[in-house]
Amino acid sequence: MEAAAGVAGTDRLQVESYHCMFAARGKVGPFRVVTQAFPGTGDRVGARMTLHDEGNGDRVVTSAAAQFRVVP
Numbered sequence: 001m002e003a004a005a006g007v008a009g010t011d012r013l014q015v016e017s018y019h020c021m022f023a024a025r026g027k028v029g030p031f032r033v034v035t036q037a038f039p040g041t042g043d044r045v046g047a048r049m050t051l052h053d054e055g056n057g058d059r060v061v062t063s064a065a066a067q068f069r070v071v072p
Helices: 002-008
Strands: 013-022 031-039 044-053 059-070
Touching (some): 002 013, 002 031, 002 044, 002 059
Antiparallel strands (some): 031 044, 044 059
């Protein structure tokens, strides 16, 4: 949400859609999240997140995507 707020220029965001996929079991840690946020059409902002298990060969554990709407 912080990455999406940075793109939107406000933290007044509402999640409209969210999808999460579990790819593997987290085993070792530490864990790191890579986030990409991008503007959408109108008052929408998108974000993609990927959770990595750095202690297990930087393996992807979970990926997710969210669509936000700026709340007036």
